[in-house]
Amino acid sequence: EDQVTQSPEALRLQEGESSSLNCSYTVSGLRGLFWYRQDPGKGPEFLFTLYSAGEEKEKERLKATLTKKESFLHITAPKPEDSATYLCAVQAWGYQKVTFGIGTKLQVIP
Amino acid sequence: DAGVIQSPRHEVTEMGQEVTLRCKPISGHNSLFWYRQTMMRGLELLIYFNNNVPIDDSGMPEDRFSAKMPNASFSTLKIQPSEPRDSAVYFCASSLRPLTGGQHSNQPQHFGDGTRLSIL
Numbered sequence: 001e002d003q004v005t006q007s008p009e010a011l012r013l014q015e016g017e018s019s020s021l022n023c024s025y026t027v028s029g030l031r032g033l034f035w036y037r038q039d040p041g042k043g044p045e046f047l048f049t050l051y052s053a054g055e056e057k058e059k060e061r062l063k064a065t066l067t068k069k070e071s072f073l074h075i076t077a078p079k080p081e082d083s084a085t086y087l088c089a090v091q092a093w094g095y096q097k098v099t100f101g102i103g104t105k106l107q108v109i110p
Numbered sequence: 111d112a113g114v115i116q117s118p119r120h121e122v123t124e125m126g127q128e129v130t131l132r133c134k135p136i137s138g139h140n141s142l143f144w145y146r147q148t149m150m151r152g153l154e155l156l157i158y159f160n161n162n163v164p165i166d167d168s169g170m171p172e173d174r175f176s177a178k179m180p181n182a183s184f185s186t187l188k189i190q191p192s193e194p195r196d197s198a199v200y201f202c203a204s205s206l207r208p209l210t211g212g213q214h215s216n217q218p219q220h221f222g223d224g225t226r227l228s229i230l
Contacts, residue, residue, distance in 0.1 A: 034218060043114070043201050043221030044153070087153070096141065096207070097166065098219065100153040 002027045004101035006088050012107045013078055021073040021104045023088030033071050034098065035064050036087040044087055078108045112136070114222035116202050122228045128190040131225045134183055135204030143203040143219060144177055144187050153201070159185065160207055192229045199224045 005024045013019055025033065032051055036044035048057040050066040057064050061082060063074045073086055085103040115134040123129055135142050143158040157167040162179045170177070174193070179185040189196055203219040 036221075041223070043203070043223045046218040046220065049218060089153075096158060096160070097155055099155075102152040 002090055002092055002099040004088055004090055004099055006086075006101035006104050008104060009102070010105045010107070012109065013075075015079055015108055015110050016077050018074070018076045018078070020075070021086055021106070023071040023073070023101060024069060025071070025088070025090045026069075027090045027092045027099075029093040031091045031093045031095075033066055034089040034091070035062075035071070035073055036089065038085045038087055038103065047086075075106070078106075080108045080110050082106065083108045114202055114204050114220055116200075116222035116225050118225060119223065120226045120228075122230065123192060124230050125193055126191045127229075128188065129192045129196075129227060129229075131187040131200050131202075131227070133185045133187070133202030133222060135185070135202070136220055137183070139204035139206050139220075140182070141205045141207040141219075142179060142185050143205075144185070145201040145203065145221075147199045147201060147224070156187070194229045197227055197229050199226050201225075 003026045007022045032049050034049050035047040037047055038044045048064045050064055053066055053068045055066050061076050065072045083106055085105045087100055087103045089098045089100040091098045114136055117132045140161050144156040145153045146156055147153045156169045157177045158165055159179045175189055177187045201221050201224045203221045205219045206217045
């Protein structure tokens with residue numbers, strides 16, 4: 001069974017204080033790893049798809065990286081508007097089902 | 111572009127009542143997913159459809175839950191009878207299922223803003 005574990009559960013940063021969120025996964029053949037952002041009262045919003053170890057993708061202050069066992073979401077010089085819950089999900093080859101982690105709740109304080 | 115539209119946004123009802131949640135996927139998307147989100151378990155897939163046909167309903171908790179997709183632009187998730195443990199946020203998502211199976215043909219799921227369901 002596919003599993004996704006995210007850490008930490010919650011993270012509080014000062015504005016400008018860079019950090020990383022972790023997503024550890026086990027999957028029977030990774031087809032894709034997804035990162036989503038979820039704001040309170042909203043549905044998850046797609047950020048990135050990563051396909052193979054060594055791949056990196058960037059969007060504004062966010063950079064996602066992938067190894068064979070985990071993915072990191074690096075946040076550089078965060079701003080209060082980056083506060084949200086960040087979800088990681090994996091999809092195995094041959095399946096459409098996507099398995100989500102519980103998420104990391106990020107709070108960026110001005 | 112209109113995203114995935116869910117209704118109602120909030121539903122409060124008494125135990126034993128029938129609950130119907132509605133979803134309109136993004137036009138042109140041919141896959142539709144129903145999820146339930148709780149603090150303890152996160153996002154759990156309940157059922158998904160391809161081209162209006164149910165493909166995998168193994169996540170549906172029990173026979174009290176049913177889902178239909180009568181056409182490409184509408185789906186419902188029904189709970190009858192409802193119980194307090196069904197209280198959660200229910201999300202609908204849609205995606206474009208690629209014709210080819212290549213890795214980079216993977217299409218992300220796009221979510222609605224959910225229905226917050228409270229069963230008293």
